[in-house]
Amino acid sequence: MSDILAVAEHRRGDLRDVSFELVTAGRDLADAAGGDLHVAVIGGDVDGFAEELNREGVDTIHTISEGEEFNHDVYTQIVEALFDELAPELLLLPNTVNGLDYAPAVANSLSLPLVTDAIDVEYGDELAVTREMYGSKVETVVEVDADRVALTIRPGEWPPAEATGDAEISQFDVSIDESAVRSTVTGFQEVGGGDVDITDADVLVSVGRGIEEEENIALVEALADTLGATLSSSRPIVDNGWLPKNRQVGQSGKVVTPDVYIAIGISGAVQHVAGMKGADTIVAINTDASAPIYDLADYGVVDDLFDVVPALIEAFGGEPPAL
Amino acid sequence: MKVLVAVAEVADVEDEFEIDGLAIDEQYLNYDLNEWDDYAVEAGVQLQEAGDDVEVVSVTIGPERADETIRMALAKGVDRAVRVWDENLEATEYLDSETKADVLAAVVEDEQPDLVLAGVQSDDTAFGATGVSLAEEVGFEWAAVVNDLEYEPGSDIASVHRELEGGVEEFTDVELPAVLTIQTGINEPRYASLRGIRQAQSKEIAPKTLDELGLESDVTDSAVSLTELYEPETESDATLFEGSPDEEADQLAELLRDEGVEA
Numbered sequence: 292m293s294d295i296l297a298v299a300e301h302r303r304g305d306l307r308d309v310s311f312e313l314v315t316a317g318r319d320l321a322d323a324a325g326g327d328l329h330v331a332v333i334g335g336d337v338d339g340f341a342e343e344l345n346r347e348g349v350d351t352i353h354t355i356s357e358g359e360e361f362n363h364d365v366y367t368q369i370v371e372a373l374f375d376e377l378a379p380e381l382l383l384l385p386n387t388v389n390g391l392d393y394a395p396a397v398a399n400s401l402s403l404p405l406v407t408d409a410i411d412v413e414y415g416d417e418l419a420v421t422r423e424m425y426g427s428k429v430e431t432v433v434e435v436d437a438d439r440v441a442l443t444i445r446p447g448e449w450p451p452a453e454a455t456g457d458a459e460i461s462q463f464d465v466s467i468d469e470s471a472v473r474s475t476v477t478g479f480q481e482v483g484g485g486d487v488d489i490t491d492a493d494v495l496v497s498v499g500r501g502i503e504e505e506e507n508i509a510l511v512e513a514l515a516d517t518l519g520a521t522l523s524s525s526r527p528i529v530d531n532g533w534l535p536k537n538r539q540v541g542q543s544g545k546v547v548t549p550d551v552y553i554a555i556g557i558s559g560a561v562q563h564v565a566g567m568k569g570a571d572t573i574v575a576i577n578t579d580a581s582a583p584i585y586d587l588a589d590y591g592v593v594d595d596l597f598d599v600v601p602a603l604i605e606a607f608g609g610e611p612p613a614l
Numbered sequence: 615m616k617v618l619v620a621v622a623e624v625a626d627v628e629d630e631f632e633i634d635g636l637a638i639d640e641q642y643l644n645y646d647l648n649e650w651d652d653y654a655v656e657a658g659v660q661l662q663e664a665g666d667d668v669e670v671v672s673v674t675i676g677p678e679r680a681d682e683t684i685r686m687a688l689a690k691g692v693d694r695a696v697r698v699w700d701e702n703l704e705a706t707e708y709l710d711s712e713t714k715a716d717v718l719a720a721v722v723e724d725e726q727p728d729l730v731l732a733g734v735q736s737d738d739t740a741f742g743a744t745g746v747s748l749a750e751e752v753g754f755e756w757a758a759v760v761n762d763l764e765y766e767p768g769s770d771i772a773s774v775h776r777e778l779e780g781g782v783e784e785f786t787d788v789e790l791p792a793v794l795t796i797q798t799g800i801n802e803p804r805y806a807s808l809r810g811i812r813q814a815q816s817k818e819i820a821p822k823t824l825d826e827l828g829l830e831s832d833v834t835d836s837a838v839s840l841t842e843l844y845e846p847e848t849e850s851d852a853t854l855f856e857g858s859p860d861e862e863a864d865q866l867a868e869l870l871r872d873e874g875v876e877a
């Protein structure tokens with residue numbers, strides 16, 4: 292048997308989208324391998340989650356009620372126990388922050404080779420996984436020569452499974468070794484409130500590391516002012532303390548859906564794109580014509596932002612600041 | 615107490631580059647300290663400054679060239695460094711996270727740190743797995759994607775924030791010994807002072823081979839191999855404005871007006 296075991300992810304009462312994407316990826320692989328797709332859901336309202344996860348293509352859903360939220364020490368023990376029980380060929384996990392908090396541990400403990408952040412997978416004689424390197428500048432294929440493999444998939448790359456299925460739902464019991472639980476989740480906090488809500492803006496002028504220096508932020512601020520737009524940014528700008536956290540667009544920042552998004556000196560890293568790909572019209576100003584932002588952009592100016600942005604301010608009748 | 619900071623020298627690729635077989639041609643690569651590791655170094659040095667008796671040791675897997683990068687960490691206050699390399703590692707085409715974890719685990723055995731800090735991921739391969747693999751390998755507790763660390767040197771517990779998606783942070787208490795993978799933005803990495811750079815010259819970077827760490831050469835055997843490396847086909851159907859910056863700006867302004875953007 293060449294079964295696939297996928298582990299769903301949920302947070303604060305809701306299954307995350309990637310759980311349904313795992314079903315799609317898992318079904319494809321199970322078909323190629325000629326096996327069953329098992330989906331596990333651990334903690335929280337497992338019965339409710341199981342109902343939701345019962346999508347076409349899932350053979351069995353394993354529910355494990357253990358705690359409300361993710362705890363990697365608990366997840367690790369359960370996934371290992373389930374893996375031992377089912378002996379699947381492939382363990383499929385999400386390439387999320389929590390996925391990366393336990394997938395490597397499980398893989399190491401089960402002596403499975405691990406490939407993370409897959410954007411495509413082919414199952415032939417060997418498992419061939421497509422992933423990116425060097426900030427998306429190149430794609431690579433890695434092959435895994437092993438009977439059993441662990442794989443994490445990038446959120447957003449597979450369509451979510453939608454149609455209802457007729458999976459068997461099975462409760463799986465594990466007795467947790469409490470002495471091996473050496474971390475405790477004590478709470479959650481939403482960050483990045485504050486004066487401006489960039490998710491409300493119709494037009495965002497967004498600045499990235501291409502701006503080079505804190506003083507130069509004044510230039511994009513002037514553009515935003517001239518256009519009556521709101522200023523947002525990629526992560527390094529916030530990491531540097533040049534703009535507050537509530538301006539950050541991306542996976543760990545805000546998801547925005549403005550009419551117009553002007554990305555200035557932003558490369559378009561996957562974690563940034565996760566926050567802005569839903570914008571209606573995307574404009575990029577970037578010297579590097581092969582930057583991944585251009586895969587998304589509707590319009591682009593491949594030129595130096597320090598020349599283009601002042602000219603754009605002037606074209607709208609504004610006055611660029613002296614830098 | 616001892617803090618071990620795992621750092622990597624990574625290659626950044628120039629805008630225009632060529633591929634040579636399964637790698638990018640060396641002339642288009644610029645080597646630097648991995649972005650995430652810079653924050654891990656800073657976190658380590660801050661702990662050293664907060665405690666009376668805290669030693670910070672850096673470890674890297676890399677060729678002699680990497681000494682330059684390691685010196686930057688030493689110049690910022692790391693006490694000494696270990697660099698692991700030998701002909702076996704040199705001959706390994708694809709160092710997967712399992713191999714890295716095994717090698718780092720041997721250094722952890724040697725050094726017996728109380729806390730290990732590593733970057734969330736490396737800029738180049740972006741596997742994001744080495745720190746947590748290492749923790750499991752040596753039986754340490756861990757936390758991934760840490761963007762806030764409260765820790766009194768000597769204490770048994772570190773309180774961390776883990777940065778989840780969508781602007782949500784998780785608060786977690788982690789028992790030591792532990793491995794934490796450090797997210798950018800957790801602190802403000804310092805620049806190396808001239809004095810620090812001078813002092814770094816006399817600090818030790820101990821080269822170690824796999825053999826010296828008690829590892830068999832088959833530790834580099836891996837089930838994962840790189841079979842293709844290529845420039846992704848551009849999916850871009852962006853309309854590019856052309857001309858001088860002024861002309862480009864005018865065309866862009868016209869577009870923006872059409873889109874309803876008003877000055």
Ligand SMILES: Cc1cc2nc3c(=O)[nH]c(=O)nc-3n(C[C@H](O)[C@H](O)[C@H](O)COP(=O)(O)OP(=O)(O)OC[C@H]3O[C@@H](n4cnc5c(N)ncnc54)[C@H](O)[C@@H]3O)c2cc1C
Nearest residue numbers: 499500501525526541542543544556557558562563578596
């Ligand atoms: C767990 C995790 C979560 C993350 N969350 C987020 C997130 O929420 N949001 C986010 O943005 N990132 C996030 N990141 C970081 C992300 O991986 C990238 O590092 C980041 O998005 C890069 O920002 P950037 O595009 O501004 O910088 P870079 O990638 O350095 O790009 C700068 C760009 O500017 C261009 N440029 C340089 N000079 C000029 C000039 N004079 N004129 C025009 N163009 C110029 C360059 O060609 C380059 O394309 C996260 C990473 C991890 C691991």
